[in-house]
Amino acid sequence: MLGRNIGWDWDTSVVSDYGLRYFDDYLPGASYDCGGFSVSEDEIVSFAKQFDPQPFHVDPGAAARGPFGGLIASGWHTAALVMRQLVDHYLPAEASLGSPGLDEMRWPHPVRPGDTLRVRATVAEARRSLSKPDRGIMKTVIEAVNQDGQTVMRATATNFLRVRPDSHD
Amino acid sequence: MLGRNIGWDWDTSVVSDYGLRYFDDYLPGASYDCGGFSVSEDEIVSFAKQFDPQPFHVDPGAAARGPFGGLIASGWHTAALVMRQLVDHYLPAEASLGSPGLDEMRWPHPVRPGDTLRVRATVAEARRSLSKPDRGIMKTVIEAVNQDGQTVMRATATNFLRVRPDSHD
Numbered sequence: 533m534l535g536r537n538i539g540w541d542w543d544t545s546v547v548s549d550y551g552l553r554y555f556d557d558y559l560p561g562a563s564y565d566c567g568g569f570s571v572s573e574d575e576i577v578s579f580a581k582q583f584d585p586q587p588f589h590v591d592p593g594a595a596a597r598g599p600f601g602g603l604i605a606s607g608w609h610t611a612a613l614v615m616r617q618l619v620d621h622y623l624p625a626e627a628s629l630g631s632p633g634l635d636e637m638r639w640p641h642p643v644r645p646g647d648t649l650r651v652r653a654t655v656a657e658a659r660r661s662l663s664k665p666d667r668g669i670m671k672t673v674i675e676a677v678n679q680d681g682q683t684v685m686r687a688t689a690t691n692f693l694r695v696r697p698d699s700h701d
Numbered sequence: 702m703l704g705r706n707i708g709w710d711w712d713t714s715v716v717s718d719y720g721l722r723y724f725d726d727y728l729p730g731a732s733y734d735c736g737g738f739s740v741s742e743d744e745i746v747s748f749a750k751q752f753d754p755q756p757f758h759v760d761p762g763a764a765a766r767g768p769f770g771g772l773i774a775s776g777w778h779t780a781a782l783v784m785r786q787l788v789d790h791y792l793p794a795e796a797s798l799g800s801p802g803l804d805e806m807r808w809p810h811p812v813r814p815g816d817t818l819r820v821r822a823t824v825a826e827a828r829r830s831l832s833k834p835d836r837g838i839m840k841t842v843i844e845a846v847n848q849d850g851q852t853v854m855r856a857t858a859t860n861f862l863r864v865r866p867d868s869h870d
Contacts, residue, residue, distance in 0.1 A: 583781035585788055586797055599798045599861075607800060608784050612752035612777045619754055628755055629768045631776060633807035639800065692768075 553624040555668035555693035558655045566621035566651035569613060571605060573645035579609040604642035610649075610685050611637070614676050617651040622672075629667055629692035637687040641678070648679045656688060660695065667692050722793040724837035724862035727824045735790035735820035738782060740774060742814035748778040773811035779818075779854050780806070783845050786820040791841075798836055798861035806856040810847065817848045825857060829864065836861050 573592070580589030584606035587594035595603040619625075643649065657671040670693055676685040742761070749758035753775035756763035764772040788794075812818065826840040839862055845854040 579781075583785050585785075586792070587794065588799070604799075606784070607802075608777070608781045612748075612781065615775070615777050616752050616754075623755070625756065630757070630773075630811075631808065633776075633805070635804060635806070636802070637804070637806060638802035642799075 552626060554627045554696040554699075555658065555660075555670065556696045556699055557624075558658050558670055558693070560655050560658055563652055563654045564622045566614075566617040566653055568648055568650035569617065570646065570648045571609075571613065571643060573603060576603060576605045576609065576643075576645055579612075580606045584608055600642050602644060604644055605647075607637075607639040607685070610639065610643050610676065611687075613649070614651050614674060614685055618653060618674065621651075622653045623691065624693060627694035629694060631689060631691045634687050634689040637685075639685055641682040641684045643678070643684050647684070649676045649684060651676050661692075665695075667694055721795060723796045723865040723868075724827065724829075724839065725865045725868055726793075727827050727839055727862070729824050729827055732821055732823045733791045735786040735822055737817055737819035738786065739815065739817045740778075740782065740812060742772060745772060745774045745778065745812075745814055748781075749775045753777055769811050771813060773813055774816075776806075776808040776854070779808065779812050779845065780856075782818070783820050783843060783854055787822060787843065790820075791822045792860065793862060796863035798863060800858060800860045803856050803858040806854075808854055810851040810853045812847070812853050816853070818845045818853060820845050830861075834864075836863055 577590050577592075580586070586606075588598040588600050588604055589595075589606045592603050595601075652675050654673045654675075655670060656673050657669075659669055661667045661669055670691045672689045672691065674685070674687050674689055675683055678684050746759050746761075749755070755775075757767040757769050757773055758764070758775045761772050764770075821844045823842045823844075824839060825842050826838075828838055830836045830838055839860045841858045841860065843854070843856045843858055844852055847853050
């Protein structure tokens with residue numbers, strides 16, 4: 533059962549196995565539990581010093597007086613950590629052909645030091661490519677939720693995936 | 702002059718100064734040169750091992766036989782490197798109030814080891830908040846272009862910025 537530590541706000545069928553998958557295996561509506569992770573203040577500051585050194589990401593004192601009342605993770609850090617969960621638990625290592633982009637990326641609630649996030653991926657659309665018969669185009673709704681059930685990131689990603697080798701000429 | 706090393710595909714007015722800025726200073730249509738950077742194979746592999754360990758990001762041998770014919774940077778790595786340029790050259794250190802998200806993120810062309818990217822930010826929309834008079838809401842078209850003039854990343858970001866202290870009650 534999912535939701536022992538973090539309650540998802542909806543309970544559809546959840547796929548938790550992870551094996552050798554192809555485009556054909558991702559069915560619209562299926563949800564994948566992509567596991568979770570915690571994020572520390574050191575990690576937040578270290579990532580942000582390199583990539584996003586705004587005061588509320590790198591300076592606890594300034595952050596306390598700033599718009600979020602404390603240090604928060606860069607949205608790019610959250611996105612990168614979420615991506616790791618997708619690579620480990622959702623995207624097929626052999627069949628992934630990259631991503632042309634994503635839409636409606638949102639950070640509705642800040643990520644703070646010590647937060648534990650859980651990631652879920654839900655197949656929103658899956659269609660075979662018309663121009664390239666070896667692949668399909670999949671859209672996925674990605675959600676990351678914190679320990680209090682608040683959504684901290686949401687996006688709709690597009691991925692190209694190889695179809696199962698025996699399913700096309 | 703911009704475009705000495707990298708030719709932008711359009712030449713509007715480009716703002717290159719960077720000082721103490723507020724929402725009021727960002728005018729729709731203005732473009733900001735956000736500088737450039739190069740990315741090495743070591744950086745690409747190191748970031749991807751942590752956040753996006755797909756074969757075409759971490760394993761030069763597998764990548765050579767893979768869908769891109771060689772190692773490419775994780776799109777999240779490109780995004781994080783682009784963000785650094787925006788923090789250093791575009792977003793106002795004092796007046797930035799974070800971002801609720803972004804739209805239409807695209808990676809139209811892969812980033813490969815040794816590429817030199819240049820980043821440009823163009824103000825697409827800027828309006829005062831109706832509910833919070835201390836701030837404005839800005840949309841920015843972000844573009845990163847490689848040394849051959851190919852766009853490697855494009856997105857439309859939303860940012861909240863403080864208005865100039867003397868411009869509201």
